[in-house]
Amino acid sequence: MMTTLLAGLGGWCARHGKAVLALWVLAAVGLTAATVLLGTPTSNNVSIPDTDAQRAHDLMRDGFGPGYDPGGTVQIVLYAEDGPLTDEPRREAVEEAVDAIAELPHVVEVQDPYRIGGIASSLRIGLITVRLQGHDSSKQAETTEKLSQAAEPVRRAGIEAVPADSSTPADKEIKTGPSEIIGVVCALLVLLFAFGTLVAAMIPIFTALVSIAVGLGVIGLLGHVVDVPKQASIMATMIGLGVGIDYALFLLSRHRKLLAAGVPVHEAVRRTVAGSGGAVVFAGGTVMIALSALMLAGFPLLRTLGWITGISVVFAVLTAITLVPAQLGLLGHRVNALRLPLVGPRTRGEHAASGWASLGRWVSARPWRVLAGTVVVLGALAAPALALDLGSLDDGYADEGTPARRAYELMATGFGPGFNGPLVVVGALDRPVADTTPADPLVQVLQQRVAQVDGVAHVATPKLNEAGTAVLIQAIPEYAPSDDRAAEVVRAVRTIELPGVDVHVGGEVAGLTDAADRISERTPLVIGVVVLLSAFLLLLAFRAPVVAIKAAVMNLVSLGAAFGALALVFSLGLGSRLVGMDPPPSASASYVEVLFFSVPIDGYVPVMLFAVLFGLSMDYEVFLLTSVRQAYLRHGDNRRAVAEGLGSTGRVITSAALIMVAVFVAFIAYPDPLVKVFGVGLAVAIAVDATIIRGFLVPATMALLGRLNWWCPRWLDRLIPPLSVAEHAEDDDDQAPPERARELVATP
Known part of the structure; x- marks a missing residue:
């Protein structure tokens, strides 16, 4: 039985806390050092097998040489503000720069601007086109920088020179920023208010940081044997930080409750890992299933990004069920040390007075009206999703002042907007x-x-x-x-x-077009697999087919609200400026266009966002349903169980959701538009899921379904392996005996 195995694991880690702690810290330090010494190669495999763009690329590579490959061409855009590039002093400077570039390694051809199509009609904007061969395509940024430095002679002549490589937006390296620090600080503040003690608040933070360090180390080293997308590290950090803190938070909350009830330290750890640890394993499993389903999208970049990002979730689960019990065993009752005044829970009773419990009782008393009102609200939140604008995001939406944005604007001005694609x-x-x-x-x-x-x-x-x-x-x-x-x-x-x-x-436009078409074809398959496998996992967790199907459908509802928010912010442009996007050159005609401008969302983003959101939203469903089912098995009163489950998990799930939202909002500050889209979508979905879905829709539907929630046909009950996370008598002294539990769920 899984709970027995987890209980044994938790007890062992608590007794051998120093060894477990040392192993995790050594792994984090060792892997981090290895990535520093060996590097972290990244290479976005943007090939899409069996597409027309890929066949064109193969013909181009085989017939015309590597210099015509995407990534094999770099252009230096020249702009002379004071006069034409054809003036003799400027022409001499350009020729000197061309000669310097030609001497660099891997340069096989350099074309100066003084050719057909190389200079704009104004004679003030021109292109130096460089073709490369034998270079390391994974170091495109470094190669482009060296070429730009070789063009220094034109800058001395008063000519602006801006590098523009031929990589796609997906190839652009996402540079780190303060978002991780902001996310951790916000999470720490929430934990301080949730627990009221500095020691308890630091446990989830420390656990998540170790988990991320190990995960990023593994991902970085994998880059030496497989193609690791540049976005992998930031996605792993974003997801890993959120779930790592949340999973540790759920275990810590349960442990402190058991300590307050007088349970000895090691026994409290054992029960915590057996109960809440099982919920963590199933919750993490749903996230990994959702991410793994991206392998069916038919897009190598998504496939790789999905399973590599899942590595961070694996380590978040492993640290939660091993490193957290080790810390709890070492700290003992000192987990409540360094208490802060005026914060933290006022009472520690199992069913302390809770606004969430009162809400559960209020909803259970009028389920039909609450259900109708909730559906209207969620429908209104999801309605803007009909205006979601899917397209390709070019460098015209990069931050103002960056080389990519400046090169885009100069080429569009000199040669027309289509010259950039x-x-x-x-x-x-x-x-x-x-x-x-x-x-x-x-x-x-x-x-x-x-x-x-x-x-x-x-x-x-x-x-x-x-x-x-x-x-x-x-x-x-x-x-x-x-x-x-x-x-x-x-x-x-x-x-x-x-x-x-x-x-x-x-070319870039053709490749993105094929990617969008391929993903559109595969999206129903990805959604179907994610929903079915997640429902199956919930069936194993709760042995209740109705609850499993309903939970999967509920997650789809919260996704609608997330896509509605994306449409409002980006497609309709009502918040594009607020999230730090700069208007493209064409959006500068009027004040309104500058303030509200639409931003296309790459076609592959919705399906990836769906997978990530579906898995994360299922986390709170698992923890809430675990508590509700345990309450139901104690006394058999469905509506009372809903109120008790909502009340007992209200504080911890609210804290977890606040942490997750804070982390995702912090990542909106990243300059990369893809990260901004994910930050907005994830933050809105978690906020909606933790409030409207959990507070109103789930209690209303469970109240209406009654005992049917937990009904399971006897033949199905015999087929399901004993993996339930809610039917372990050792976690609650007043748990219903096995015979009574089977009676409660055998008939609807």
């Missing part, structure tokens, strides 16, 4: 074609057909590979990469049918 049209030829002037008629016709597509502003001169079996044409759309119409141009070019040519379209 060129389409790479690759035609596979049925027969070899000679590279002649004028070009082969087949190549000329293909160039003309591409130029005739609506939305194509410019078509560059075709380039043949050495074998003459493939032709590459760069097409500049009229629209910015984040504009939905750019994706329509991609689809239109792909409809070109020309005998003797197999047309494929690659």
Whole structure:
């Protein structure tokens, strides 16, 4: 039985606290040191197998060399404010910079601005295009910086030089900031108010920090053997910090309650890990299941990001059921030391007077009215989700003043908005074609057909590979990469049918378009798997099919509110400025547009956000239902059990939710738009789940269902292994005997 195993583990850790503590600290220090010495390689695998963009990329790589790979091209954008770049002094400075860049390692070709398509009509904006070969693509930022430094001669001549690499927004490195510190400080303040003692408040903080250190160390070292996305560390920190503190908080709260009831220290630890530890294991399991389901999204970046982020959850669970009991065993009754005045719980009784318990009784007395009102409120919160704008997020939404944003603005000004997202049209030829002037008629016709597509502003001169079996044409759309119409141009070019040519379209816009299409196809599968597996896990935890299905559906409701908030803030632009987003160049026409501007949300974000949110929201459901079921098995009164369960978990779950919300809100300060989207979505979903869902919707539905909540057919009860987290008599002295418990759940 799982509770027996956890009880034994908790008791052992409490008796051998020093050894357990030393092992975890050594693991954290050792792994951190290893990542410092060996580095933490990252590489976003943005390939999408069996898509047109991937076929174009493969043809480009095999036929034209690595210099034409995404990431193999870097551009230095030049801007001369005082005069044209063609003036002799400026031209000499540009040529000197070109010569310096050409001498750098891995540079195979450098094109100066004085070529067709290399300089704007104003003659003040130009491009130095650098093609690389044999470089480390995982160190794109460092390579770009070296190229930029080599362009110093133009800066001495009064010319602005801004680097712009060809990586996608997903490739941009997310730099660390103060958000982790802010999140930890906010969590500490909540814990101080929840427990009233400094020692107790520090236990969840210390546990979470050790968990994150170990998790990030493992993730960093994994980068040497697998492709680890750049977002993995920040996602692991965000999720790991939240769940790590929460899981330790739940165990600590139960332990202090048992100590207050006079239970000896080691016995209290054993009971705590057997009861609340089991709930932690199941709650963590739901998060990992949800993240693992991203493997079905058909997008390698999401698949890898999902299971690697799950590593932080694994260590959060492991530290909760081992490191927390070790600390509790070492501290004994000193867990309540350093008490702070005027904060902390006023009473320690198991069912102390609680506003949540009163709310539970009030809701249980009028379930239909509460249910109707809650549905209306949640519907209103979710309604804006219909306006959710999915698209691609380009560098036009980067922070003002950053090189990426400045380069984007200069290129859009000089060459048009579509220049920031060129389409790479690759035609596979049925027969070899000679590279002649004028070009082969087949190549000329293909160039003309591409130029005739609506939305194509410019078509560059075709380039043949050495074998003459493939032709590459760069097409500049009229629209910015984040504009939905750019994706329509991609689809239109792909409809070109020309005998003797197999047309494929690659590039950033094409890749993001294919990613969005693939994820749209797979989203129903991901949602279905997450819901079914989570419901199955809840069935194992509570042996109640109705509760398991209802809990999974409830989580979908809170997700609707989260997506509604995202639509309000980003798609409708009512809070884009508040979360630190800067308006793109096109949004500067009026005061209203600058204050309220829409921001597209990358197509892969909703499905990933769904997986993360579904798992996190299930945490509170598990802890609440555990308490309600234990109360029900004591006396068999469903409505009373709902009120008691809500009252006994109200303070701890509210504290846990406040911590989680504080952590996620703190991460909104990150400059990366993806992190901002996750911060807003996660914070809103947890807030809604911990208040409206837990305080009104769950009690109302459980009151209406009555004994059906815990009904389980006898044949199903015999099939389910004995893993329930709520049916352990050792946790509560007045627990119903096994015969009475089976009677309570056998009939609806």
